[in-house]
Amino acid sequence: MANRLKKKTPPPPNPDELKPEKEAQVTVTEVVKDERTQKIAGAVSLLFSIFLFIAFASYLFTWKQDQDKVFQFGIKIFSTDDVQVRNLLGVLGAYVSHIFIYKGFGVASFLFCTVFFVLGVNLLVGKKVFSLVRNIKYLIIGLLVLSVAFAFFTGRLEFPFGGAVGEMMNAWLIKWIGRVGTGFVLGLAAVSYFIWRFNPTIKWPERTVKPAVAEDAVGEEVPPVIEKKRRRGKEEIVAAEPEEEMVPLEKAEKGFGSNNKLKKDGKGVVVIMPKDDEEVADPMTEFDVIERDEPRVEINDLYKNGIPEDEDEDVVEEEVEEEWQEDEFPLELKETAEDEESEEESLPVTRPERDPLKIKFNDKIDMELEIQETKDNHLNETAEEDGKPAARKGSLETLYEPTLELSDYQLPSLELLETHGSEKIVHDPAELEANKNQIIATLKNYDIAIQRIAATVGPTVTLYEIVPAPGVRISRIKNLEDDIALSLAALGIRIIAPIPGKGTIGIEVPNVRKTVVSMKTLLASDKFQSNAFSLPIAIGKKIDNENFIVDLASMPHLLMAGATGQGKSVGINTLLVSLLYKKHPSQLKFVLVDPKKVELSLYRTIENHFLAKLPGEEEAIITDTKKVINTLNALCIEMDNRYDLLKEAGCRNIKEYNEKFTKRKLNPQRGHQYLPFIVLVVDEFADLIMTAGKEVEMPIARLAQLARAVGIHLIIATQRPSVNIITGTIKANFPARIAFKVSSKIDSRTILDAGGAEQLIGKGDMLISYNGEITRLQCAFVDTPEVEHICEFIGDQQGYPQAFLLPEYVDEKEAGDRELDLGDRDPLFEDAAKLIVANQMGSTSLIQRRMKLGYNRAGRLMDQLEAAGIVGPNLGSKAREVLVKTDSELMEILDMMA
Numbered sequence: 001m002a003n004r005l006k007k008k009t010p011p012p013p014n015p016d017e018l019k020p021e022k023e024a025q026v027t028v029t030e031v032v033k034d035e036r037t038q039k040i041a042g043a044v045s046l047l048f049s050i051f052l053f054i055a056f057a058s059y060l061f062t063w064k065q066d067q068d069k070v071f072q073f074g075i076k077i078f079s080t081d082d083v084q085v086r087n088l089l090g091v092l093g094a095y096v097s098h099i100f101i102y103k104g105f106g107v108a109s110f111l112f113c114t115v116f117f118v119l120g121v122n123l124l125v126g127k128k129v130f131s132l133v134r135n136i137k138y139l140i141i142g143l144l145v146l147s148v149a150f151a152f153f154t155g156r157l158e159f160p161f162g163g164a165v166g167e168m169m170n171a172w173l174i175k176w177i178g179r180v181g182t183g184f185v186l187g188l189a190a191v192s193y194f195i196w197r198f199n200p201t202i203k204w205p206e207r208t209v210k211p212a213v214a215e216d217a218v219g220e221e222v223p224p225v226i227e228k229k230r231r232r233g234k235e236e237i238v239a240a241e242p243e244e245e246m247v248p249l250e251k252a253e254k255g256f257g258s259n260n261k262l263k264k265d266g267k268g269v270v271v272i273m274p275k276d277d278e279e280v281a282d283p284m285t286e287f288d289v290i291e292r293d294e295p296r297v298e299i300n301d302l303y304k305n306g307i308p309e310d311e312d313e314d315v316v317e318e319e320v321e322e323e324w325q326e327d328e329f330p331l332e333l334k335e336t337a338e339d340e341e342s343e344e345e346s347l348p349v350t351r352p353e354r355d356p357l358k359i360k361f362n363d364k365i366d367m368e369l370e371i372q373e374t375k376d377n378h379l380n381e382t383a384e385e386d387g388k389p390a391a392r393k394g395s396l397e398t399l400y401e402p403t404l405e406l407s408d409y410q411l412p413s414l415e416l417l418e419t420h421g422s423e424k425i426v427h428d429p430a431e432l433e434a435n436k437n438q439i440i441a442t443l444k445n446y447d448i449a450i451q452r453i454a455a456t457v458g459p460t461v462t463l464y465e466i467v468p469a470p471g472v473r474i475s476r477i478k479n480l481e482d483d484i485a486l487s488l489a490a491l492g493i494r495i496i497a498p499i500p501g502k503g504t505i506g507i508e509v510p511n512v513r514k515t516v517v518s519m520k521t522l523l524a525s526d527k528f529q530s531n532a533f534s535l536p537i538a539i540g541k542k543i544d545n546e547n548f549i550v551d552l553a554s555m556p557h558l559l560m561a562g563a564t565g566q567g568k569s570v571g572i573n574t575l576l577v578s579l580l581y582k583k584h585p586s587q588l589k590f591v592l593v594d595p596k597k598v599e600l601s602l603y604r605t606i607e608n609h610f611l612a613k614l615p616g617e618e619e620a621i622i623t624d625t626k627k628v629i630n631t632l633n634a635l636c637i638e639m640d641n642r643y644d645l646l647k648e649a650g651c652r653n654i655k656e657y658n659e660k661f662t663k664r665k666l667n668p669q670r671g672h673q674y675l676p677f678i679v680l681v682v683d684e685f686a687d688l689i690m691t692a693g694k695e696v697e698m699p700i701a702r703l704a705q706l707a708r709a710v711g712i713h714l715i716i717a718t719q720r721p722s723v724n725i726i727t728g729t730i731k732a733n734f735p736a737r738i739a740f741k742v743s744s745k746i747d748s749r750t751i752l753d754a755g756g757a758e759q760l761i762g763k764g765d766m767l768i769s770y771n772g773e774i775t776r777l778q779c780a781f782v783d784t785p786e787v788e789h790i791c792e793f794i795g796d797q798q799g800y801p802q803a804f805l806l807p808e809y810v811d812e813k814e815a816g817d818r819e820l821d822l823g824d825r826d827p828l829f830e831d832a833a834k835l836i837v838a839n840q841m842g843s844t845s846l847i848q849r850r851m852k853l854g855y856n857r858a859g860r861l862m863d864q865l866e867a868a869g870i871v872g873p874n875l876g877s878k879a880r881e882v883l884v885k886t887d888s889e890l891m892e893i894l895d896m897m898a
């Protein structure tokens with residue numbers, strides 16, 4: 001063994017014998033793949049595209065002079081001396097243009113420039129900036145269609161607009177289908193392109209609503225066309241109106257590239273809205289906005305000497321570097337996303353339209369009365385009993401439409417909301433300058449040198465971003481947090497060192513004049529209107545004025561904490577209102593828990609539309625702790641039931657399940673039904689924990705752990721963010737957390753696992769910890785009267801017969817004591833007993849199916865049958881034993897009970 005080991009060890013090399021290292025062999029593929037080769041190829045391609053462009057453009061003016069020479073010498077033009085051409089790119093330019101334009105595809109040859117340009121840019125940058133495949137497709141189709149079209153329309157002109165190829169194809173077409181046919185084919189191509197590119201909405205004019213009815217109902221004259229528009233709901237109105245408002249600014253468009261649409265409102269706000277879907281999909285780049293309102297001009301005037309206004313309009317990202325004469329450090333003022341303001345102003349607002357709805361509602365009642373005698377009526381009745389949407393009638397070939405039952409339901413209009421304050425971010429140049437100087441001076445006192453300082457003005461705070469000089473330790477600045485706060489003599493200073501992903505240090509300083517962020521602005525924004533989130537919630541605005549709109553379904557639960565009076569209740573209203581503005585009553589239900597009794601009582605009016613409650617309860621908004629425990633447990637049962645349904649349907653989450661149900665792949669007779677999202681809102685969690693402790697904590701933790709996939713989401717708020725309220729179990733299951741201002745750093749740590757919330761300034765100023773990042777937001781403001789109007793608007797519309805019923809939860813201890821009152825039997829008791837005895841199977845689902853009853857009622861019947869001694873006790877998943885074997889035996893029991 002030792003010998004073998006010895007053999008394997010190579011002898012140490014003799015330094016004298018060492019040969020120079022061989023150069024590593026490089027294969028051709030490696031050279032081709034090398035980054036540098038690609039960059040060179042990119043540069044060549046880019047230059048070639050520029051070359052072609054100049055040559056072609058020059059050809060347009062010099063073709064007459066150069067054509068003879070190219071014809072005369074052909075390829076020999078390169079070797080012949082004394083040939084003078086006029087093309088800007090000489091003989092080569094003249095020859096290449098002649099080949100492409102005269103002998104090829106005419107002016108459509110310019111498309112070649114685009115392809116080489118795209119190829120060049122992609123290779124040079126090393127990533128797919130533009131789609132090459134798409135451009136090649138455009139090239140091929142463009143060459144064919146444009147060359148023929150040019151040849152067709154300009155055939156009599158001297159210049160070869162269609163090129164030889166275009167003329168040849170044009171001649172063929174004319175021969176085969178005649179001039180008219182060719183014109184028709186070209187027209188068809190143009191129309192197809194237009195439809196493909198812009199997908200215009202083509203609508204058949206609909207019948208207008210009878211003016212007499214509308215007038216009667218509304219009490220004012222409503223032109224029929226407007227009436228129709230109002231009835232369509234927000235989305236269509238949004239789509240229809242902006243056509244007039246959207247002003248494509250040619251000049252600015254050049255600056256931003258043709259992919260952008262620019263929108264300008266009366267106040268000079270220019271919003272660049274990307275056309276492409278992919279661009280819209282990226283929330284961070286959804287809008288690039290240049291604000292041109294007054295404060296902006298002031299700042300420009302102060303910091304930038306004489307920048308021409310119109311020149312400025314072509315700037316995509318506003319970053320002003322002024323020539324700071326007196327100071328070493330110029331202050332860059334960064335402003336972004338004042339977008340939704342213009343959005344909101346240009347967005348048409350619909351008036352609540354109640355009376356026509358009432359008419360509809362009455363129509364519906366009449367209809368229902370007419371069909372009272374039909375068979376399906378029983379099904380309806382049972383569904384109403386459960387408060388759950390009944391299995392829809394109608395053809396099995398069509399998709400199930402959950403909103404059909406309340407098909408006249410209208411989403412609230414934006415007019416119900418108010419604009420609070422001016423909504424304009426107010427910049428005070430003097431304030432900015434003073435803060436900047438103060439920050440620099442403070443840092444200087446501690447020998448901290450900085451390279452650059454920039455400011456972003458938000459609704460409540462301004463973020464000063466500092467780039468420290470090389471060698472300065474970030475921890476030193478972090479440690480000076482309190483000193484800087486002291487020297488700026490302002491509350492609410494927060495230092496972020498470093499700003500994640502930026503390499504700068506942020507100092508947030510509260511603005512002297514703060515701006516209220518109106519809910520209306522957020523809801524009017526394109527990001528809210530056109531997102532595809534399951535449960536979109538508009539929370540507020542970031543410092544850079546970008547709207548913070550997220551999907552509650554992906555959060556998946558939210559914990560909110562903050563000292564009293566700092567904006568929690570407004571925050572909860574904001575979330576609820578966002579959902580009410582986007583969801584139909586069939587898609588969403590709220591379980592509202594309000595131990596304070598007054599905070600959520602406004603929502604009482606929407607009980608039959610959006611609220612869920614326990615069977616037999618009077619009030620849908622739960623204020624009593626005991627009832628909260630039952631409701632939470634009922635939610636756990638609902639969760640388990642939903643999981644059973646999902647399992648049977650072979651789906652992993654509510655989305656898949658609902659999709660399958662909509663496609664009618666799930667049988668309602670087997671208990672399947674369209675599942676609405678359920679959002680549980682608890683306004684004062686601390687109070688519940690104090691009074692019920694584990695009894696509340698456990699079901700909450702269970703729901704938080706498991707309920708996401710079945711569409712149950714929790715929003716829990718507390719004003720006492722201490723560790724005994726927000727326990728480890730709760731915290732671990734709430735990855736998204738919001739902190740309003742709290743009283744101590746410890747509280748901040750309890751909520752966010754980081755300090756900072758104690759530095760906030762209140763009134764909706766908040767930190768949200770989401771996706772591992774902590775972001776400072778100004779919460780949107782929605783006032784109580786606004787919420788009231790929204791709830792009234794919804795409440796006035798036709799709703800379900802009652803609130804959505806949660807499964808019944810019976811406390812085991814109570815159930816043991818409770819004797820079923822057989823004097824108060826269900827009217828269907830006899831039928832159910834006969835059914836069970838005839839089938840000799842004690843199954844609740846049998847009663848449900850055969851008697852077309854909801855789960856709760858069937859369950860109650862089964863309990864009564866047990867109390868009457870007809871079936872045995874519950875055996876879990878197995879059917880109960882039937883104790884009565886014959887009909888005569890059953891008749892005896894029934895007679896006795898009668």
Ligand SMILES: Nc1ncnc2c1ncn2[C@@H]1O[C@H](COP(=O)(O)OP(=O)(O)OP(=O)(O)O)[C@@H](O)[C@H]1O
Nearest residue numbers: 563564565566567568569570719763764779780781
């Ligand atoms: N986003 C906001 N923008 C502007 N002002 C706000 C905002 N949120 C709250 N405020 C102001 O703060 C006040 C208190 O807010 P709110 O009632 O939501 O506090 P709270 O935390 O729920 O208090 P409590 O716990 O005592 O109920 C509001 O009346 C309002 O004036």
